Amino acid sequence: MSLMHRLNSLPRRRLLQVLGAGAVLAPLGACSENLATGRRQLVLVSDEMLAQLSHQAWLDLQAQTPRVEDERIQQRLGAIGRAIADASGLTNVNWEFVAFESAEVNAFVLPGGKVGFFRGLIDLAASDGEIAAVMGHEIGHVAARHAAERLSQQLAVSVGVRAAQVLLSEEMGEHADEAAAALGLGLMYGVVLPYSRQHELEADRLGVDVMRSAGYAPADAVSFWRRMSADNAAQPLAWLSTHPTNEERLVALEQLAGPVR
Template sequence: MCRACPSRRWLLGALAAVPLAACSENVETGRNQLILVDDGQLAGLADQAWSDLRGKTPLLRDPEAQARVGRVGAGIAKATGRTDLDWGYAVFDSPDVNAFVLPNGKVAVFRGLLDAVRSDDELAAVMGHEAGHVVARHAAERVSQQLAVQAGVSLAQILLSEQAGENADEIAGALGMGAMYGVILPYSRKHELEADVLGLTLMEKAGHEPRAAVAFWERRIAEAKGQPNVPEVLSTHPADATRLARLREAVQTSPSASGGRG
């Protein structure tokens, strides 16, 4: 076995030190996270992304709908305690049954979602989920994981270049695929489940009924029955059955489970 050159030894040491230097506990999730980027960096990128979205995607011309989303969203935002963020909401004129959040607290809701929810409680379930991503710092964790994977693959490529020769790129590519299916995608599915559970807590703090989240997803899953699905192992999101089971379990353990609301 050949001895690594000083530069390679330095790279190995630096890469090994990164997780120790950047690992911190998130009080919202109760687990450690690898964070290599700060919230300020992501917020700047998110500001630009939000500006681009508003410039390219038409807003829904319905003041009542915009006000409704803003009202429900404001309650969820207050429940997060993240007063450092400039939370903002917009309903875009698209049939997609979807919503997403940026790490700067800007939430996009599509017209299709408003058509799909049957109450403010169901809307709060979706918006609570999106806010859950923010308080859990999922965006920072995802970017950090991707940076770490890229650094690891690049380092492997350097270390393999002499021994593997022309096969180094193929081996590095295989390592990258392994990281994608072994780290990136599993964590993405974990993030979605965490956001679901955090969303239940946030919507309840904001005065909404957590069981509405279960009702919404039960209906959405029933409507999608028979449609082709990507296998869970290849998806960024957990399987519908996994997601629904976790939601039901979390609702059963929520403070309002015993008596509900009148």
């Protein structure tokens, strides 16, 4: 039975007692300092649990999206990935690097070290260094444990909204659901999305550090994102987005690596 199902099944008074005592979240995890980012983060789930959850997603993606058949591309991506992974110092991760046949200009990493690059991004990159910049960014997410932190934040938000709904129902009756939904949106835009943007900038910073350690030029990260900016002019409003704007990202990267002339 899931945590949220257990919470929903508790009597109202007992739920408030449990939440008030902190008995729901405390046994699952705690705030701890992440050495990669230098800040404390709330982690309620283990890396092992996340790896198990991502395993099926990885299998599903490979079943739905064909791999690039050109083995030279697969070998190139794997060589860059292994160089960046070795430089990251993350020795307890079972890394796998796959190029997928899709025109989408994107890449991703799943907990457990499964890294996917779409053909569109590989074709857009002008050099191995630019691919290394993206690879460093993705591996930076793993070093920073961003997936565990995001899932933990969402779990905490869900628990908090459920508790608020119980409290509001005594005061607002039939309007409690609407009030709880508004609270949930406020938490999403005020907490979860800003943290996501912070994660992206942290991954950029860690990516620049690790690509430098692997022997790639950090300036390649700037040139890649300049190319991305020119290719992807339409962006959502920054406060509605899970990612920083291209301009914000470029300013941060130029401070880390120096501007590309």
